[in-house]
Amino acid sequence: MNQILMPEIIFSGKNLIGKAVAHSTQTLGKIQSIFEHGDMITAQQADNIAYNVSSYLPEKEGTPGGLYFGITDLYPGLVGNEYFMTKGHFHDNVDSAEFYWGIEGEGVLILMDEQGGIKGERMFPGSLHYIPGRVAHRVANVSDSILSFGACWPSNAGHNYDTIAKNGFTARLKKIDGSPRFV
């Protein structure tokens, strides 16, 4: 009672530190199918990290009114001429929004509405991005170093990865003449 405590979680630079932080890793092998030429990923490359996610999930999944907080480190690289990227998802609870913000490195936030309309937003340290409900989102690293970005989303948003796994996005972000272009 009436105590002044240290916070449970430290958000130091691009790292979340604390007992309650959950970690997950996606290797190139695990996300092979999201790339147009995923078959170019060799058995040797399959264990390479594509991205790491650190999350602070202080509420039970599905709790209305609660919030989650996460940091993603997305590695640089290409599969053919397609940039390393996250799987991408809609939210299960379709009206749920999310904030992303750039911490380190450079990327493109790829947004797709329910009609398949595509928009990209440049991510860089200090960029802030509001992702409204009903908009699928995926991030591509277009730099030569790790892209770190923060995220905050409702604890009842849920992740619908299936729609994207099945149908993909309506455009792919590729390195063309040295620059990111949608094709």
Place this chain on the structure above:
Amino acid sequence: MNQILMPEIIFSGKNLIGKAVAHSTQTLGKIQSIFEHGDMITAQQADNIAYNVSSYLPEKEGTPGGLYFGITDLYPGLVGNEYFMTKGHFHDNVDSAEFYWGIEGEGVLILMDEQGGIKGERMFPGSLHYIPGRVAHRVANVSDSILSFGACWPSNAGHNYDTIAKNGFTARLKKIDGSPRFV
């Protein structure tokens, strides 16, 4: 269509920059009543800034599933031996949570549950704080420089300032022998 755009909002250091950013200021005069000895604030001091809030509110207030993002700059100072602090609030939509994180300076996040139980959490650059629903929250600056902190909260949380304006918190954070203490 298929364009790569610049983000609308830049979150640079401790500043939110962009056309859509809203600004508000609380002077000592406007928040006089929250201090035990608010009568010590002179007419001359009444126009001094207590805190500035920059907010990015991309949804209509009350929208379920949406999120808001803000940065608060809380000035240093004392009213008697009570630290400069924010008004503090519960959320109207009582189950709504909020994240705060320290950006610059040092402070204490003061949390009070519905039974009046008080807890303080140290704020500093990198501290991350989850404020669950049904917990009133206020921030005090315990340093000699500006305390900046970020916040993310649901667009249907709402602010219930009235309960705190009427009943206050059950403890006050004061500078005693040079250090913050609840009394």
